[in-house]
Amino acid sequence: MDLIALASQLRTRWMAHPLVYVPRLTSTQTLTARLAESGWPEGTTALAEEQTAGRGRLGRSWWTPPGQALLCSILLRPAIPPRQAQQLTMVAAVAAAEAIEATCDTPTAIKWPNDLYVQGRKVGGILTETRLSIRGDVLEQAVVGIGINVAVDFSSQPELQHTAISLHAAAGREVSRIALFTHLAERLERRYEELLAGRSCQDIWSSRLLWIGEEVKVITPEETVVGIAVGVEETTGALLVRTSDGIKTFQAGDVVLHRQH
Numbered sequence: 001m002d003l004i005a006l007a008s009q010l011r012t013r014w015m016a017h018p019l020v021y022v023p024r025l026t027s028t029q030t031l032t033a034r035l036a037e038s039g040w041p042e043g044t045t046a047l048a049e050e051q052t053a054g055r056g057r058l059g060r061s062w063w064t065p066p067g068q069a070l071l072c073s074i075l076l077r078p079a080i081p082p083r084q085a086q087q088l089t090m091v092a093a094v095a096a097a098e099a100i101e102a103t104c105d106t107p108t109a110i111k112w113p114n115d116l117y118v119q120g121r122k123v124g125g126i127l128t129e130t131r132l133s134i135r136g137d138v139l140e141q142a143v144v145g146i147g148i149n150v151a152v153d154f155s156s157q158p159e160l161q162h163t164a165i166s167l168h169a170a171a172g173r174e175v176s177r178i179a180l181f182t183h184l185a186e187r188l189e190r191r192y193e194e195l196l197a198g199r200s201c202q203d204i205w206s207s208r209l210l211w212i213g214e215e216v217k218v219i220t221p222e223e224t225v226v227g228i229a230v231g232v233e234e235t236t237g238a239l240l241v242r243t244s245d246g247i248k249t250f251q252a253g254d255v256v257l258h259r260q261h
């Protein structure tokens, strides 16, 4: 990545300052958490071309070929109560969706809780890892990781070719990772400052959610539940699903559209 071009296009006051660029590392999450422990400031961002141990949600791995995705992690020190942790993921998901649209004009939805969807396929995801204060009353640190497929070719990967997509394919043209990153940093700075000022982006996040009103299957380690996704809970963003046993609330899990055949 051309870092001089990136620096000249970055219009943030504190987000992505300092920016730590490492071509190849285990995970930008791990690096950013280490920098956090060493006292680096809020806004510190790690950016990589390739991860050898990239992490996804729910303990999954996240791999993309070198140089073909936007891979970054941002250090935040939000000092908000732990029950609002999901608000950080919402801020990141909304900022990422806005950045994608600003960069390549491709309408972007969010699959609960934090997958970025374009043309019905996953284009990216967000992983938020937090640490509580010693007293446990506030989030002392959060590392927000964002991975977006920019030029990954899924055509030779049978298990992903119908479920994943890249911005190049969606937009039908090359998409600049630098433009995507600078838009992302700007949106994230603005949305995060709004959150700290008491203005949650929950309404915007939920208006982008896929499959509200549709029959879905929610898969968690404990159970698989089928029902109508009726909405999300205020503040926590938990998914509300109407089942034959009443409304069930999910804080985490995988959602798929439940199609009757």
Ligand code: BTN
Binding pocket: 026, 027, 028, 029, 051, 053, 054, 055, 056, 057, 058, 060, 062, 070, 071, 072, 073, 115, 124, 125, 126, 127, 145, 146, 147, 148
């Ligand atoms: C998911 O969809 O499960 C979340 C994927 C998050 C991937 C990003 S890539 C940059 C950052 N570093 C990681 O190891 N994971 C996140």
